[in-house]
Amino acid sequence: xxKIKMEKIKFIILFYLVIQSMVFTYILWFGSPDYEEIxxxxxxxxxxxxxxxxxxxxxxxxxxxxxxxxGVYFLQPGMPAxxxxxxxxxxxxxxxxxxETEALQAAGVEEPEAVFYFDPPFPLTGGILRAEEENIxxxxxxxxxxxxxxxxxxxxxxxxxxxxxxxxxxxxAGSSGSETWKDIKTEMEKAREKEARVYIKVKEEEIEEQxxxxxxxxxxxxxxxxxxxxxxxxxxxxxxxxxNFSAEKLIKAIFLDPNLVRKIEERDQDVIYTDGEKFLNFxxxxxxxxxxxxxxxxxxxxxxxxxxxxxxxLCHFGGWPPALRLEKVSYYAGDSHFREERQRYRARxxxxxxxxxxxxxxxxxxxxxxxxxxxSYHREVWGFSRKEGVEKEIATASEVMEKIxxxxxxxxxxxxxxxxxLKQLRLVYFAKEENExxxxxxxxxxFDREMLILQAHDLEILYKGEVEDEFFPGT
Amino acid sequence: xxFSRALNVLILAFLGLNLFLVYxxxxxxxxxxxxxxxxxxxxxxxxxxxxxxxxxxxELPSQTLKSSFLTVKPLHLDPSRxxxxxxxxxxxxxxxxxxxxxxxVYRCEQEGELIIYENGxxxxxxxxxxxxxxxxxxxxxxxxxxxxxHREKARExxxxxxxxxxxxxxxxxxxxxxxxxxxxxxxxxxQKMPETNIPVYSxxxxxxxxxxxxxxxxxxxxxxxxxxxxxxxxxxVTAALVRLLEELGPGSRTRSIERVGLGYYNPVYDSRQEYRxxxxxxxxxxxxxxxxxxVYYLNAFTGNLxxxxxxxx
Numbered sequence: 001x002x003k004i005k006m007e008k009i010k011f012i013i014l015f016y017l018v019i020q021s022m023v024f025t026y027i028l029w030f031g032s033p034d035y036e037e038i039x040x041x042x043x044x045x046x047x048x049x050x051x052x053x054x055x056x057x058x059x060x061x062x063x064x065x066x067x068x069x070x071g072v073y074f075l076q077p078g079m080p081a082x083x084x085x086x087x088x089x090x091x092x093x094x095x096x097x098x099x100e101t102e103a104l105q106a107a108g109v110e111e112p113e114a115v116f117y118f119d120p121p122f123p124l125t126g127g128i129l130r131a132e133e134e135n136i137x138x139x140x141x142x143x144x145x146x147x148x149x150x151x152x153x154x155x156x157x158x159x160x161x162x163x164x165x166x167x168x169x170x171x172x173a174g175s176s177g178s179e180t181w182k183d184i185k186t187e188m189e190k191a192r193e194k195e196a197r198v199y200i201k202v203k204e205e206e207i208e209e210q211x212x213x214x215x216x217x218x219x220x221x222x223x224x225x226x227x228x229x230x231x232x233x234x235x236x237x238x239x240x241x242x243x244n245f246s247a248e249k250l251i252k253a254i255f256l257d258p259n260l261v262r263k264i265e266e267r268d269q270d271v272i273y274t275d276g277e278k279f280l281n282f283x284x285x286x287x288x289x290x291x292x293x294x295x296x297x298x299x300x301x302x303x304x305x306x307x308x309x310x311x312x313x314l315c316h317f318g319g320w321p322p323a324l325r326l327e328k329v330s331y332y333a334g335d336s337h338f339r340e341e342r343q344r345y346r347a348r349x350x351x352x353x354x355x356x357x358x359x360x361x362x363x364x365x366x367x368x369x370x371x372x373x374x375x376s377y378h379r380e381v382w383g384f385s386r387k388e389g390v391e392k393e394i395a396t397a398s399e400v401m402e403k404i405x406x407x408x409x410x411x412x413x414x415x416x417x418x419x420x421x422l423k424q425l426r427l428v429y430f431a432k433e434e435n436e437x438x439x440x441x442x443x444x445x446x447f448d449r450e451m452l453i454l455q456a457h458d459l460e461i462l463y464k465g466e467v468e469d470e471f472f473p474g475t
Numbered sequence: 476x477x478f479s480r481a482l483n484v485l486i487l488a489f490l491g492l493n494l495f496l497v498y499x500x501x502x503x504x505x506x507x508x509x510x511x512x513x514x515x516x517x518x519x520x521x522x523x524x525x526x527x528x529x530x531x532x533x534e535l536p537s538q539t540l541k542s543s544f545l546t547v548k549p550l551h552l553d554p555s556r557x558x559x560x561x562x563x564x565x566x567x568x569x570x571x572x573x574x575x576x577x578x579x580v581y582r583c584e585q586e587g588e589l590i591i592y593e594n595g596x597x598x599x600x601x602x603x604x605x606x607x608x609x610x611x612x613x614x615x616x617x618x619x620x621x622x623x624x625h626r627e628k629a630r631e632x633x634x635x636x637x638x639x640x641x642x643x644x645x646x647x648x649x650x651x652x653x654x655x656x657x658x659x660x661x662x663x664x665x666q667k668m669p670e671t672n673i674p675v676y677s678x679x680x681x682x683x684x685x686x687x688x689x690x691x692x693x694x695x696x697x698x699x700x701x702x703x704x705x706x707x708x709x710x711x712v713t714a715a716l717v718r719l720l721e722e723l724g725p726g727s728r729t730r731s732i733e734r735v736g737l738g739y740y741n742p743v744y745d746s747r748q749e750y751r752x753x754x755x756x757x758x759x760x761x762x763x764x765x766x767x768x769x770v771y772y773l774n775a776f777t778g779n780l781x782x783x784x785x786x787x788x
Contacts (some may be wrong), residue, residue, distance in 0.1 A: 003479070010482040017489035024496035259707060260776050262544055262756035275759075276779045 031186035038149025046252035048319035051312040054304055057326055060086050060116040062227065063194065067190055071230035073192050074199035077325045081191035085184060086116065089143065092180045093124075096157055108154070112142035114188060120329045121161060125333045136161045137303055145181075154181050197355070200230035202397070208420065209403035212409040215447075216335035217422045226296050226425060234391040235441035235456060238353060238429060240382040242437075245319070247271070247282055252318050254289065286362065286380030289317075296463045297372030301331045313367055313374050313444050324365065324381060327357070336424045344370045353429060358439055359453070360431035382431070388438060394456035397425065400443045403459045404452065406457060419447030428453070430462055516713040523717050528726040532733050532766075535712050542759035542775060543706040545668070545675070549595030549752070550644075550697035553578045560597050561589050561641050577657045594751060596678075599691040626652040626660060633662035633681035644695055647679055653768040659684045665738070668699050673744050674738040676698065676762065676772070696741060702756070709737065709775035715761035718778040719771055734764035742770040742781050 045203075063075040063082055115120075117224040121137035140160035157173040203225045207217040219226050255261050255275055264272040281288045306329050314320050327350050334343040348366035350357040358364070367377040395403075408418040424446040429439035430453050441456040446467060453463035462466040524531060558581045577593035587602040629652050637643035647664040654660055664679040678694040712735055740760040759775040772781040 005478055010479070010486060014482055014489065015484050017486060017493060020494065021489055021492050024493060024500060028496055135508055247762060259705065260758070262758060264755035265753045267751040267753045276774055276777060276781060 045254075045256070045316075046249050047250065047316050048253060049315040051308075051315040052320065054307040054311065055090060055125070057307045057311040058118060058120055058122045059083065059325055060122075061119040062117045064115045064199075064227070065113070065192060066111055066118070067198065070084070071198045071200040072227070073196035074227055075191055075196050076352070076355030077357075078323060079191075079195045079355050081195045082355075083322070085187050085191065088180055088184045088187065088355040089114075089116065091140075092155065092184065093141075093157060093173070095176075099156065099174045103405040107144075107146050109144045109146060109156070111144075112158070113145050113155075113185075114143050116141040116143075120326060121303070122160065123307055124161065125304065135304060136163060139267055139429065143184075149197065150341060154178060195354075197229060197233065198231045198347065199227040201225050202228050207425070208287065210398060210405070211422060212405040212418070214418060214422060215408065215422060219423060228397040228425065229427070232393050232396075233427070234393050235427075236391040237388040238439045239385040239388050240358070240431065240437050240439055241385040242284065242286070243381040243383060245287070245318070247273075247287075250280065250287070250317065253254075254278060254387065256428070280302070288379070289374070289377040291375055294370065294375040297343060297370035297375070298334075299331075299345060299370040300343075301333075303329065303331075306331070306347070309369055312375065313369060314347075314365065315351065317374070317377065318365075318379055318381075321351075321381065321383070323351050323353070324384065325352050325357070344368045344372065344375065351382055353439075356427050356429050356441070358382060358429045358431065359442075359444065360436060360439070361433045363431060363436075382437075382439075385437075394427070394441060395443065395454075395459050397443075400445065400454060400459065403454060404445055407452070407461070407464075418461075419449040421448040423447060432462060486743050516711055520716055521712040523720045525724065527720045527723070528729050529720060530729060530731045531716075532731045533734055533735055536737070537718075540709055540737060541706050542709050542737065543704075544700045544756040544758055546700040546702060546754065546756050547675075547696040547741065550695040551595045552591070552597070554581075554591045557591060557597065557642075558589060560640055562586050573698075584647070595697075596692075596694045598693075601687070601689050601691075603687075603689065619727055626654070628686070629660035629683045630662050632683050632686060634743060638683065642691070644679060644693075647695075648674070650674075651764065651768055651770075654679075658686075666696060666699075668701070668739070673740065673759075674736070674762075676738055676760075676770075677741040694741075707776060709759055710763075710778050712737075712761055713771045715775065715778055716763065718764055719773055719780070731766040732763055733766050734762070736762050736774060738762050740781050742772070 019389070059077055060075075060082065061077065063085060065073040065075075067073050075085070077083075077121065118139050118141070121139050122141070124136040124138045136159060137160055138161035142158040142160075144156040144158065146154055146156060154176050157172065159173065196433055204217045204219055207219075207226075208215075211217065215325065251258050251261055251273055255273070255278060257275070259275050260275045262275070264274065266272070269283075271282045273282070277293050278291045281290075307326075310326070310329060311320070314324075326347065328346075328348050330346045332344050346366065346368050348364060350359070350364045352358070362378070362380045363382060365377075365379045365381060368375045404422075422445060424444070426444055428442050428444045430442040430444070431437070431439045440462070442462060443454045443456055445452040445454070449467070450465060451463065451467040452461065454460065480565070520531075523529075562581070562583050563586065564583075569594050579591045581589040581591075583602070585602060587596065590600075590601045591597040595731045611664050630649065634649075643664070644666070646667050648667050650663045650665045652660050652662050660683045662681040662683065664681075666675040666677050666679075675696060677696050678692060680690075680692050680694075681688055682690040706707075716732070716735070737759055740762065741757055758777075758781075760772040760781055761775050763773065765771075773779065774781050
C-alpha cells in the first residue's frame, strides 16, 4: 500500500514537472506576452529659463531724445526708462509697413523724437517689419512724429543698418498704433524729467584738440563723434553681490547624464565637474565651462542664428537676468589648421547699473560656440546691493583728457610707448581685484593698444593695461 | 528497471530541464549576468579588428559588470621619512626649499636628488656616478650592451632597488615593463584597491637605463572609497574595443592587443604641478595594453578615451 501511495505522489510530481516544462518552453520560445511595453524615458536637461526671441536679445546701447537748449537727453542700458521705451517702440515697429523713402521729406518733418543706437546691431527680421521678408542689421533707428492731419500714419521709422552681405540699408516705415505711440511719448516725457542725463555730442576733432600731441581719435563705430556728459554728474560707489547660483541645477542643465559626472576638488576650494569631455569649474558662485571636443567645430557667419544660439545657451545655462546686456557678438573666421583658431562666434554680456557697465577682472559673461555646440562659457554676474558713501560730482571729460595728456606726455620711462588712437571714452563702474564687491565710478578710455581706467572723482589710475577684448579688462 | 525507478529518473530529468529553462527565462531579469556580450557584438568587434589591422591575443570578459566611481586623495608622505629611505647616508643631504613651486628638494652629490611636491607627487633622480666617471675618463661603456637588456631583467633591477631602499608602497603590484628605447625601460606598478582587489592605475614608475635605476616617479593615492550608491552597469568590453579602434584608425602593420581588463585610472597626473587637486572621483576604465606596452584607458561608462582630463583656463 505504502509503495503504491509513494508511486502516486511521484506520478503527480512528474505530471506537474512535465506541465511546468511545457509552460517554460512556451515562454522561452514565444516570449512572455505578459510583459508590459518598455517605456523609454529620456531625461530632459534642466532649463534655467526658456530662450528669448532674438529681437529681445539686443537692446539699444543708447536712446537719444532732443532737448531745448544745449545737448540731448541720454538714456543708457540699465535705466528702467530705456528698457520701457524700447519695449514699447519695438511693439510699434512690429506693426510698421514699409514706406517710400521720399514720404518723410514730403511730410516736412526734420527732427526725430528719439534716436535708438544699437551695438551690437538689432536684428530686424521679416517678422518685425511686416511688409518685408529681408533681414536688416539695424545700427540706428530714428522715430519721427507726423503732423496730426496726416490721418493714416502717426510715426515714421528711419532705419539705418546693413543687410547680411554688408550693404548699407536705409528703410522708411510707417506705424499707426495710436495708443502705443501715446504711451511711448508719456514714457519719454517721464524719462526726461527723471532718469535721462544731459549729454552733448562731441566730435572727433574736438577730442583730438585736447589729446596729447601724436595721439588721434578714431571713435568706435566710425560715427565720428561720441556723447559725453554735458552737465555735472554725481555718482557714488556701489556695493555688489554675486548672483546666487545652484551648481546642482547647472550640472543637470549642462551634462546629458549627471550620473556620469565626477567631482574634482581643488585645494583653493574650486570644484571641477567633468564627464571627461565637458568641464565645469566652479569658483565661488562664478564658473568656467569648456568642452575641448566642441572646440574643433566650425560655423558659418549668420548673425541672426548666432544671436539665437547665444541667447539660448545663456537662458538654458544659468538664465538671462534683465540687467545683463548683450554687448558684443563677434564672428572669427579662424584658421582651419589650429583647433583653437577654428571658426566660432563669441558673445559677451555685461551687467549694467543705471547706464554704466560693470567692468573688472572676470566680471560678466562670455561664451564661444560653433556648430557642435557651446565650446566655452564664463559667468560671473554681480548685481547692485546698495550705495556706498554719498554721491559726489565726478571729473569732467575735459579733466579726463587733461589727465590722459599728463599720463602719456610725461617723461616717465614707463609711458614712452604712448598709444596712437583713442577709440572710446565712457563712464563705467569698475571693481578692483582686491575688493571685488565694491564698484567705483570710473572713466574708461580705450586706446588702440591699451585701456585706462581712472577713478571718476580723483582720476586715480585703477587699471592701465592691455585691452584683451575691446574695452573689457581681464578677459 | 521497475516503474518506481523509472519515475525517479523522469522526475530528475524534468527537474533538470525546468531549472535550465528557468535559468534562461528569468536570470536575465534578475540581472546577475545581464547584458553579457552578444554574438552580434563579438562579430562586430571581429570585423573591426580585421578592418583596422589588429589582432586580439587575449580572452575577453564575456559578462557585463557593474561598477561605480572611486573617490581618491593624493597620498602625502612625510618628506623627512622619504629622505631617510631614499638616501643611504643622510648627513650629506642638502635641503633646498623652492617656494615658488611648492616643493622640497633634497640633494646629495653622491646619490641624487629627491623632489617632493606639495600635492604628493615625488621624483627621485639617481646620480649617474658611473656614467660621469666614464665620461670624465673618456673610457668605453662599462655597461652591458643595451640589446641584452630584457624586460624581465629590468623588473629584477627595479625590484632589487625598491627592496634595498624599502620605498615600494605596500599596496603596489607589478604591472608591466614599458620600453622607452633601446635599454631604457619603465617598470610600472599599480595600486590594488582594498577589499575588492580591483587595480587602480596610478603612478609608480621605476626607470631603468643601462642596467641601473635612473629615476623613480610616484603619485600614489590615499583613502580609496568606492561609491556603492552610484553603481551602474559598465559598457561591454567589445563596445569599448570598437570605440578604441575607431579612435586609433587603421594601422599600416598588424598590431596586437595583449591585455584587456577593468580597473581604475587616475588621470589627474601632471608633473608640472599646476593643479592643486585635493580630492576627486575616478570612473572605472577598460584598460587595453598593446604589444609594445602602449596602454589605453577607456571610460567604462561612456567608452571615451581617458586622457589628461585636467584643464585650467
